[in-house]
Amino acid sequence: MQIPEYQLFVHPSDRNELRKNIWQDDPITAKLTIGKKKYAIDLAYRGSHIRDLRKKSYRVTFSKPSMFRGAKEVHWNAEFKDPSLLRNKLSFDFFEEIGCLSPKARFISLKMNGKNEGLYLELESVDEYFLGNRKLPNGAIFYAVDGDANFSLMSDLDNKVKESLLVGYEKKYGSEQDEVHLQELIFMINTLPQEQFETEIVKYINVEQYLRWLAGVVFTQNFDGFVHNYALYRNGETGLFEMIPWDYDATWGRDVDGEIMEEDYLRIQGFNTLTARILAIKTFRTHYKNLLEDILTNKFTVDYLKPKIQELHDLIRPYMQQDPYVKENLNVFDHEPAFICTYIEARGNYIRSQLDVLE
Structure with missing residues (x-):
């Protein structure tokens, strides 16, 4: 597997405009080869918080042609606080393997105006094209943008x-209906x-x-994952909401810093x-316990994950x-693969020791 090289060309005045106010969301135009x-x-x-870091992350929207690899928009993540650069990619792959919708991610090498900007993780945007690429029914997508996305009537x-x-919540795709x-879902959860x-x-x-x-x-x-760092998709055929993970760099044994x-x-x-109410039902709680046991046996093991971790490490080194x-x-x-494997072993043992609380 080879990491693709992206050649980005930005007019110096536009780049200065971008740097002038790192908090503005208005884009500049650029050329990409x-x-x-x-x-x-x-x-x-x-x-x-990552906008303050030396190595910036970017949101990219394609205008001409308007599509790239089946997407209108992608994200280039610097993964600057993750010393392994692997955690987001490893997390999204893991979610997919345990039966969850999850963004696709791949590493890219970025050059800007001929200067090497280093390694980035290109993330698929969760939008209508995300659904279309998976042949999923059309449906609404909401982003959980802050701690108020807690499925409660009370603010976090x-x-x-x-x-x-x-x-x-921020509506990424969908109608007023x-x-x-979404309001009905939150109301019913609480009443x-x-x-x-x-x-x-x-x-x-x-x-x-949801349990997966x-x-x-x-x-x-991912401590923030319950009130942030997710998207909600309402399946247009079933009418049911589903969860999609997002921003999983603070995982696998390291926090946001x-x-x-x-x-x-x-x-x-x-x-x-919502989690508290679901796990208060014995039928759901038992099913969740069985899911944890199955994943502990088949997916969340050093034997299973170590080759995947090492392959990614060798690819990007x-x-x-x-x-x-x-x-x-x-x-x-170079020590991060071993660090992550130690975490897997320790976290697996901890989860096993806590399964009785789900009885």
């Missing part, structure tokens, strides 16, 4: 009653009597898929109002050596 193909694109910084940010049930469906919850909630959310997503968050230990996150940091019951932003961290990078 991949192999022998040329594209006109719109380019903007992406992310929140100020502990007050929300002014709107849409607070915390889809907003009504259904306990004796009706098991039979009624399955009319609003794909519980099987929950397992993915718990195994990778790249510091060590102990294997017992996140409880296996997770968080947020030559590019790491040339990356002007991270090449000085090569020694830490």
